[in-house]
Amino acid sequence: MKKQILAFLTSFIAASAFAAEKVTIVAENDWYPYCAERGGQPEGLAVDIVRAAFKAADVEVTFKVFPYAKCMEDTKNGTEVGCFNSAWVPKYEADYIRTNEQLFDAEIAIFAAADSDKKDLKVSDLEGKTVGITNGYEYGAEFSENKKIKTDVANSDILGLKKQAAKRTDYFLIYSKVADYLLKENKDLQGKVKRVGTVTVDKLYLTFSKKHKDGKKFAALMDTGLKKIKADGTYKKIQDEWNAKLK
Numbered sequence: 245m246k247k248q249i250l251a252f253l254t255s256f257i258a259a260s261a262f263a264a265e266k267v268t269i270v271a272e273n274d275w276y277p278y279c280a281e282r283g284g285q286p287e288g289l290a291v292d293i294v295r296a297a298f299k300a301a302d303v304e305v306t307f308k309v310f311p312y313a314k315c316m317e318d319t320k321n322g323t324e325v326g327c328f329n330s331a332w333v334p335k336y337e338a339d340y341i342r343t344n345e346q347l348f349d350a351e352i353a354i355f356a357a358a359d360s361d362k363k364d365l366k367v368s369d370l371e372g373k374t375v376g377i378t379n380g381y382e383y384g385a386e387f388s389e390n391k392k393i394k395t396d397v398a399n400s401d402i403l404g405l406k407k408q409a410a411k412r413t414d415y416f417l418i419y420s421k422v423a424d425y426l427l428k429e430n431k432d433l434q435g436k437v438k439r440v441g442t443v444t445v446d447k448l449y450l451t452f453s454k455k456h457k458d459g460k461k462f463a464a465l466m467d468t469g470l471k472k473i474k475a476d477g478t479y480k481k482i483q484d485e486w487n488a489k490l491k
Contacts, residue, residue, distance in 0.1 A: 264302045264303060264304045265301075265302065265303045265304065265462075265465065266303070266304045266305075266306075267298070267303055267304075267305055267306075267325060267326075267458070267462050268305070268306050268307070268308060268324075268325070269294065269305055269306075269307055269308075269324075269325065269326045269327070269328065269450065270307070270308045270309070270310050270315045270318065270319065270324045270326065270327045270328075271286035271290070271291060271294075271307050271308070271309050271310075271315070271327075271328060272286075272309075272310065272311065272312040272315050272327070272328070272329065273286075273309045273310060273311055273312075274311065274312070274400055274401070275288070275312065275329065275401070275419075275422060276288055276422070276425055277289055277421055277422070277425050277486060277489075277490055278290045278329055278348075278350070278419075278421070278422070278448070279291050279328065279329060281309045284309070285307065285309070286307050286309050288486075289348065289482065289483070289486040290328055290329050290347050290348065290448070291307070292482045292485075292486070293347050293348065293470075293473070293479065293482055294328060294347065294450055294466075296469070296473050296478050296479070296482060297466055297469030297470045297472070297473055298465070298466065298469050299469070300468070300469040300472040300473050300476075300478070301465040301466065301468045301469035301472070303462070303465050303469070308324070310327075311380075312327075312378075312379075312380045312381065313379050313380030315327040315328075316330060316380060316451070319340065319451060319452070319453045319456075320339045320340065320453065320455070321453075321455060322453050322454075322455030322456045322459075323456075324453065324456070325452060325453055325456045325458050325459055325462055326450055326451060326452040326453065326456075326459070326462060326463075326466075327450070327451055328347065328448070328449070328450040328451065329347060329348075329350075329448040329449070329450070330382065330448065330449055330450075330451040331350075331381075331382040331383075331384065331446040331447065331448055331449070332382075332447065332449055332451075333382050333384075333385055333388060334385060336451065338454075339453070339454055339455070340451045340452065340453065340454060341451070341452040341453070341454055341459050341460060341463045342449050342451060342452075342463075343449055343450060343452070343463050343466050343467045343470065344467050345466075345467050345470035345471060345474070346447040346448060346449050347448050347449060347450060347470075348447075348448055348483075349445055349446065349447055349448070350419050350420070350421065350445070350446055350448050351419065351420040351421075351442060351444075351445045351446075352383055352384065352417055352418070352419055352420070352442065352443040352444055352445075352446060353417070353418060353419070353420045353423060353439045353441070353442055353443070354370070354415050354416075354417060354439065354440050354441035354442065354443060355405070355408055355415065355416045355417075355418060355423065355437050355438065355439055355440065356408070356414070356415050356416075356437065356438060356440040357408060357409065357411050357436065357437060357438075358409075358435055358436050358437055358438050360438065360440055362440045362441070363440055363441070364440075364441055365415070365440050365441025365442075366441060366442065366443070367384075367386045367387050367390060367393075367443055367444075368390075369441065370387075370390070370393045370414075370415060371390065371392035371393055372392060372393075372394075373393065373394065373414040373415060374394045374395070374396050374413050374414045374415075375393055375394065375395055375396065375413060375414065375415045375416070375417060376395075376396045376397075376398055376404045376407055376408055376412075376413035376415065376416035376417065377395050377396070377397055377398070377404070377416075377417050378397070378398055378399070378400060378401050378404055378418070379397050379398065379399050379400075382446070383417050383443055383444075383446075384443055384444040384446060386443075386444065387417070387443055387444075396412070396413050401418050401419075401422055401423075401426060402426055402430065404416045404418065405418065405423070405426060405427075405430075405433055405437060406433065408437050409433055409436035409437050415440070416437070417443055420439075421490070423439070424490070425490070450466055452466075
């Protein structure tokens with residue numbers, strides 16, 4: 245009997261020692277094809293990358309889905325351990341932990357009304373103009389720090405595109421793949437807006453909380469997992485699958 249009890253305890257301790265870490269991460273709800281809510285769960289390229297990276301680091305991940313502004317606010321105050329997808333800007337240094345490895349790169353485009361004769365615009369060309377942006381999103385330091393640009397904030401990318409189509413803003417900033425998807429799905433906007441320039445190509449991250457007790461730990465585990473899936477081909481496979489899906 246003693247041997248049986250000892251064997252049980254040994255097995256239990258061993259299993260506990262190797263049990264996967266568990267974490268709940270907040271995903272944004274309206275940024276397809278990177279991440280959006282579908283049937284109460286997040287779906288998108290970034291979701292698949294985050295899930296695969298945590299799995300590679302022996303972390304069992306579950307998700308909550310919030311609007312991006314709430315996702316970042318709750319991570320900032322320590323209510324949540326992490327939020328994705330965020331572009332890193334200098335002001336985040338005080339409240340957030342950034343992983344060394346990014347989730348992916350994403351291009352931010354400048355859109356105008358379809359009858360615009362402008363092309364190849366850059367940030368400096370937006371000075372003196374009213375530029376539409378989406379609540380809580382980042383558009384790079386060059387844009388955010390330029391005080392000569394007036395911004396008009398929409399609650400979602402689709403609302404911002406609709407404002408642009410109605411010429412309520414001079415230009416609208418939106419990530420290119422998001423614009424491609426929204427214009428494909430919203431045929432009423434086709435032929436009413438067009439791309440006229442580029443702001444930047446941003447690196448997007450899963451951002452962790454400095455105030456949450458587990459922020460630093462899971463940031464390190466995410467870095468470990470991302471390195472593994474980039475090295476073993478899993479990351480490229482996910483990218484290829486989504487590129488094929490979006491054609």
